[in-house]
Amino acid sequence: xxxxxxxxxxxxxxxxxxxxxxxxxxxxxxxxxxxxxxxxxxxxxxxxxxxxxxxxxxxxxxxxxxxxxxxxxxxxxxxxxxxxxxxxxxxxxxxxxxxxx
Amino acid sequence: xxxxxxxxxxxxxxxxxxxxxxxxxxxxxxxxxxxxxxxxxxxxxxxxxxxxxxxxxxxxxxxxxxxxxxxxxxxxxxxxxxxxxxxxxxxxxxxxxxxxxxxxxxxxxxxxxxxxxxxxxxxxxxxxxxxxxxxxxxxxxxxx
Numbered sequence: 001x002x003x004x005x006x007x008x009x010x011x012x013x014x015x016x017x018x019x020x021x022x023x024x025x026x027x028x029x030x031x032x033x034x035x036x037x038x039x040x041x042x043x044x045x046x047x048x049x050x051x052x053x054x055x056x057x058x059x060x061x062x063x064x065x066x067x068x069x070x071x072x073x074x075x076x077x078x079x080x081x082x083x084x085x086x087x088x089x090x091x092x093x094x095x096x097x098x099x100x101x
Numbered sequence: 102x103x104x105x106x107x108x109x110x111x112x113x114x115x116x117x118x119x120x121x122x123x124x125x126x127x128x129x130x131x132x133x134x135x136x137x138x139x140x141x142x143x144x145x146x147x148x149x150x151x152x153x154x155x156x157x158x159x160x161x162x163x164x165x166x167x168x169x170x171x172x173x174x175x176x177x178x179x180x181x182x183x184x185x186x187x188x189x190x191x192x193x194x195x196x197x198x199x200x201x202x203x204x205x206x207x208x209x210x211x212x213x214x215x216x217x218x219x220x221x222x223x224x225x226x227x228x229x230x231x232x233x234x235x236x237x238x239x240x241x242x243x244x245x
Binding site for chain 1: 116117119120123137138141142144145148149152155156206207208209210211212214215218219
């Protein structure tokens, strides 16, 4: 998994690239947690444009980050999900708490 | 129904092999001309089943995963993922959405729910101390 991020005042956009599964979960968790530790944002947007696949391991990673982000009063959003990832979001109910923008 | 093709893959239950397993099964099913959605459904379900083995089946030793794909009449795909690990204490409970024994490690407990939703049929057999066998079936629709 590869990462880059763009900060715009109190908002950060994190671009993810690769496959989000058991192999990349720890690395993804670490990168996102470091971003969140270093700054205080009102909104965190995860851009999935470069992510070709995600399974339920990714759900766990996102739920973990969602807890941390909302505990700080911020919002977690996603964008550019492909059809496979969109289906995982729909079936798991993730859209009920993580907004697509 | 006639078996028109089959393959067996045996691999260690190591993190990273879930990626190989889902890609290998997808490649094996490709000659049936599934839609992109069908192939993604299969990849996702295989990833879930294999990840379950990697994460849960062998907590104290190295173990192996068997992935068997059987194709019937060039359109029905049956995928069986078998391990010889610790088994599930209660398979019915394990299959409920959000049930996980590893919440501290941020596992979502959605694996079986996704397998069930993405495939046509799901059957889970498990025996404590002997292992678990997950069988999933999906019929490929004929595309014009």
